[in-house]
Amino acid sequence: MKRHFARVVLLVLCWSLVSVCWATIEAHPFPDDELRSRYHSLISELRCPQCLNTNLAGSDAMIALDLRREVHRMLLAGHSDNQIRTFLFERYGDFVLYRPRVTSRTILLWATPALLLCLGAFVFWRVVGAGVDRQRTPRKPGEAARLQRLLNDR
Amino acid sequence: MHRTLFYVPIVCFVIIMGVLAWAFTLEDASRLPSVLIDRPFPAFELPIVKTGVLVTEQDLKGRPALVNVWATWCANCLIEHPLFMELKDEVPIFGINYNDDTDKAKAWLRRHRDPYQFSIVDIEGKLAIDLGVYGAPETYVIDAEGAIQYRHVGIVSREDWELTLAPLLSRLESR
DSSP states (O other), X not given: OHHHHHHHHHHHHHHHHHHHHHOOOOOOOOSSHHHHHHHHHHHHHBBOTTSSSOBSTTOOSHHHHHHXXXXXXXXXXXXXXXXXXXXXXXXXXXXXXXXXOOOTTTHHHHHHHHHHHHHHHHHHHHHHHHHHHHHHSOSSTTHHHHXXXXXXXX | OHHHHHHHHHHHHHHHHHHHHHHHTXXXXXXXXXXXXXXXXXXXXXXBTTTOOEEEGGGGOSSOEEEEEEOTTOHHXXXXXXXXXXXXXXXXXXXXXXXXXXXXXXXXXXHHOOOSSOEEEETTSHHHHHHTOOSSSEEEEEOTTOOEEEEEESOOOHHHIIIIIHHHHHHHHTO
């Protein structure tokens, strides 16, 4: 009985090792840190074509795997970040860019923050400005004098 | 003055929501047309599955044809396979064996029969990337010059064939 138990334990231990053997690490070696950081920023701002809302870095899809390898290869071959973005854009279109290009269709997207900031500044100016104005202007003629009298009486 | 200012954020919110809702209707994110429409087929020189003979994009020219991206790991490819078997005498079908093991691919073609003129071995998916492939199955319509005319993502159903691919092919034939 005891021997059986030992065998089962051994078997379970062996099984647990199998998953470790199956695990693969996608090793993309880089000669220096600059290339590596460019690689990571590229794969985080490029979108996996198959997954609708995941970047290349976060996807296990086969196409993401292939595209990561391609980005790695192009970086090592000395391509610039923009060349790599263009390479993917030519094949997968705007879809692949999480940082959209500025075009007539996306101009609203880029301009909205500035527009909202202006709008906010305008509202702030009107609200605060109006408050300050009210504090400064006496409401009725003679009110300032009356106020002064009240203060003197105290 | 105060009351109008009070409504400004609400109006802004409604406008932004309206713009976003409208933008969502602009395109169906699951049906992205290829950006390569009307462009020549990407250049390649790769072996074919059965014999290992090298072929290039020139070998796809001659007649309007279908180019089908398939793999042995792709379960959906088996679903559209019978239709391709029916169509293979009607239209040339070229295969791209995508990210696959060539021996497995050979066995797959033996077991399920081969509807393709030939299947291009694309182990690293480089040709697939040049084509803008998302995954398998995917089917392209090319004209006699090899220029890409249409991309179909997913299984080609009989309906897709009859309503979209066949009319397009006959239009290309008569051009």
